[in-house]
Amino acid sequence: MGVRTIPPRQEPALQGAGSKDRSDVLPGENLARMTSGEQVRLYLRRLIFDGVLRQGQKVPQDAVARTLGVSRIPVREALIALEREGWMTIIAHRGAFVNALDEASVRDHYELYGLFYGFAVRRAVERQGAELGARLAPLQKEIARAEDPEELHALTLRFHRLVVDAAQSPRLRSMLKQMTGIVPGNFFELVPGTMPVERRGTTAIVRAVNKADAEAAEAEYAEMLRAQGDLVVKLFRSRGMFEQAADEANAASR
Structure with missing residues (x-):
């Protein structure tokens, strides 16, 4: 249309x-x-x-x-x-x-995602151990090879869903359902630089899971999502999406 x-x-x-x-x-x-x-x-x-x-x-x-x-x-x-x-x-x-969209809100959004998914992978490792690594490894290999944004999007959704399911936490699943992505549409297509970040991040997460290191897996999840948030902030700056909010705030303070 x-x-x-x-x-x-x-x-x-x-x-x-x-x-x-x-x-x-x-x-x-x-x-x-x-x-x-x-x-x-x-x-x-x-x-x-x-x-x-x-x-x-x-x-x-x-x-x-x-x-x-x-x-x-x-x-x-x-x-x-x-x-x-x-x-x-x-x-x-x-x-x-x-509402006005500011840089701090965008960064907070991805920090929260990191906390939620970090908690999920920690719980998943505690409950499933090496079995979780065996299930994530094939997906991670597909993610590492994927060049098409649509394919990578589908694969990463499966990866994150597998982690959340393995955490066996209905409360966590409910909270994640309430969060909506800031970027509408295919994240990897719309935000430059996110594909290599996802590949590196999921590789590091699986490596930690295979070692049954729940704390390291949690930290790697948080780091990956923080890096994705940095790229979203960079994109929004380039599009001038923060500038209008700042101009309005300055005008209101005069």
Whole structure:
């Protein structure tokens, strides 16, 4: 699907990064068949990531619904979920507004991922030992060979899922489900430099697991995700995604 026109006077203007007025369009991503709140949430995060929706801007709910071919119900569900995740602020009788994205928040996000997955691998090693290493090793070899971002994405999801399953912690699984990635879409395709970081990290994790060194495996997980967070910060800086938040904060303090 391409783009659809937003009727005048019904929605606020959408300003893309480095663009002129784009109040008449919203980009489509072949999402006409996607109708769930989860899919709308992904779409809205992509609009933020691409600079179509900027910090402080009101989300044009009717336009989003028309672009995706859905009712406003999944749009509202998505906005509520995004508010819980810190992406939006919903103001009664006014609408939903995009929150500022700052560098510290991005780094905190990946530090938390490192803590969660580090805890998972420590528990998994304690409970499964060498058996876990035998199950992770073939996946790690595939990860080391993968050159296609889509293939690597699928393989790493399997790797992380195997670790979480082996930890046998329903509470951990529940907490991870509540976390949503900052980068919408294929992480390895959108963030330069992340593929070698993932290869090195998973190699080090499996090496520690094979030695039944739960503490080292935990530290390697945290290091890998911290390095991924550094690359996301670098990308967001290059896209100017932090600059507007800083400018707004400076203006407010004057």
